[in-house]
Amino acid sequence: MKILTGVAALMLVSALFAGPALAHKVHLFAYVDGGTIYTESYFPDGSKVENGTVRVYDSEEALLLEGTTDPGGLFRFPIPKVDDLTIVIDAGMGHKNRFHLKKTEVEAGK
Amino acid sequence: MRRGSSILFTAAAALMLLLAPPASAHFGAVIPSDDIVTQDDAKTLNIEIQFLHPLEQHLMEMAKPKQFGVMHNDQKTDLLATLQEAKAKGHGPTEELTFWTAEYPIRRPGDYTFFIEPTPYWEPAEDLYIVHYTKVCVNALGLEEGWDQPVGLETEILPMARPYGLWTGNLFTGQVLLKGKPVPNAEVEIEYLNASPGNISVVVAPADPYVTQVVKADANGVFSYAMPKAGWWGFSALNEADWTIDHEGEKKNVEIGAVFWVHTRDMK
Numbered sequence: 288m289k290i291l292t293g294v295a296a297l298m299l300v301s302a303l304f305a306g307p308a309l310a311h312k313v314h315l316f317a318y319v320d321g322g323t324i325y326t327e328s329y330f331p332d333g334s335k336v337e338n339g340t341v342r343v344y345d346s347e348e349a350l351l352l353e354g355t356t357d358p359g360g361l362f363r364f365p366i367p368k369v370d371d372l373t374i375v376i377d378a379g380m381g382h383k384n385r386f387h388l389k390k391t392e393v394e395a396g397k
Numbered sequence: 398m399r400r401g402s403s404i405l406f407t408a409a410a411a412l413m414l415l416l417a418p419p420a421s422a423h424f425g426a427v428i429p430s431d432d433i434v435t436q437d438d439a440k441t442l443n444i445e446i447q448f449l450h451p452l453e454q455h456l457m458e459m460a461k462p463k464q465f466g467v468m469h470n471d472q473k474t475d476l477l478a479t480l481q482e483a484k485a486k487g488h489g490p491t492e493e494l495t496f497w498t499a500e501y502p503i504r505r506p507g508d509y510t511f512f513i514e515p516t517p518y519w520e521p522a523e524d525l526y527i528v529h530y531t532k533v534c535v536n537a538l539g540l541e542e543g544w545d546q547p548v549g550l551e552t553e554i555l556p557m558a559r560p561y562g563l564w565t566g567n568l569f570t571g572q573v574l575l576k577g578k579p580v581p582n583a584e585v586e587i588e589y590l591n592a593s594p595g596n597i598s599v600v601v602a603p604a605d606p607y608v609t610q611v612v613k614a615d616a617n618g619v620f621s622y623a624m625p626k627a628g629w630w631g632f633s634a635l636n637e638a639d640w641t642i643d644h645e646g647e648k649k650n651v652e653i654g655a656v657f658w659v660h661t662r663d664m665k
Contacts, residue, residue, distance in 0.1 A: 316540075318504070327506070329540055333542040387437075
């Protein structure tokens with residue numbers, strides 16, 4: 288019984304610390320159009336990230352805003368700042384990735 | 398006597414060389430500057446479109462293609478107007494040969510399958526026209542969707558192995574389609590593109606059969622080939638069209654090829 292508990296605890300610990308499975312690597316893609324930044328979050332096989340947390344940082348790494356993806360993996364917001372932006376998708380369970388949106392792209396999409 | 402036979406031998410060899418069919422195969426080629434576009438890469442692809450002998454690096458004159466497009470997210474976009482004419486040195490000192498280039502900006506994630514339908518090429522040596530429907534697939538921004546969809550060309554190779562992210566030595570598997578239907582026992586010719594970017598050791602074939610590899614598809618038109626070197630590999634399945642083209646008042650047969658290009662990288 289003790290051994291089983293130990294094994295279960297070990298499995299829990301390794302599950303918590305395991306890196307993201309590559310086969311399920313999450314991606315975020317963003318583009319700017321008409322003053323709005325559109326983001327799409329997806330896995331390589333095309334399935335969408337639902338209820339993922341999107342965080343937007345400026346070039347000083349200050350958090351500008353945060354939001355949640357819809358069932359289509361989408362989240363959009365008005366341009367918060369004309370700057371080099373880093374947009375992070377956190378799909379939970381260690382599935383995390385970032386997308387860099389250049390200041391020139393933000394400027395062009397105003 | 399000895400001298401005589403040696404001259405005879407030389408003459409016979411020269412004659413054989415003249416009469417022998419070319420050892421190398423013709424290939425349509427659509428080669429993009431990148432096959433996997435990540436967010437830190439240049440988002441504009443430079444695409445070269447040629448008609449050539451890939452291993453022997455012989456280019457042929459190429460008229461402007463009839464069709465050039467891309468399929469992304471199940472949608473086809475006509476890119477014919479983006480083609481630019483380019484010239485390369487030919488065999489003689491003054492000969493110039495035409496090929497085509499295009500720039501394409503990647504804007505969205507997913508797979509991009511570029512395809513051409515060339516203008517029929519008259520090959521007097523084989524007394525026929527050649528039309529190679531040629532495709533290549535570029536992956537963008539981590540979304541691996543679209544590569545297994547047919548474009549709907551008269552004949553095409555449908556990848557059955559994801560056609561990017563391939564290591565040297567991997568098998569490439571594809572299915573030969575003619576009018577959308579598998580071609581049982583189709584013959585597939587394979588050549589290495591010696592002009593592949595990054596190829597530091599040009600391959601010299603030790604004998605003719607090494608130039609063009611040949612495999613036959615199974616009853617479902619499915620073939621496989623393991624690629625032994627890093628760079629671009631062309632796969633070409635040839636069939637005879639059920640239509641002809643007039644050449645100086647005579648009906649001539651048309652060889653239609655389904656060509657697909659994939660890129661491999663050394664595992665290191």
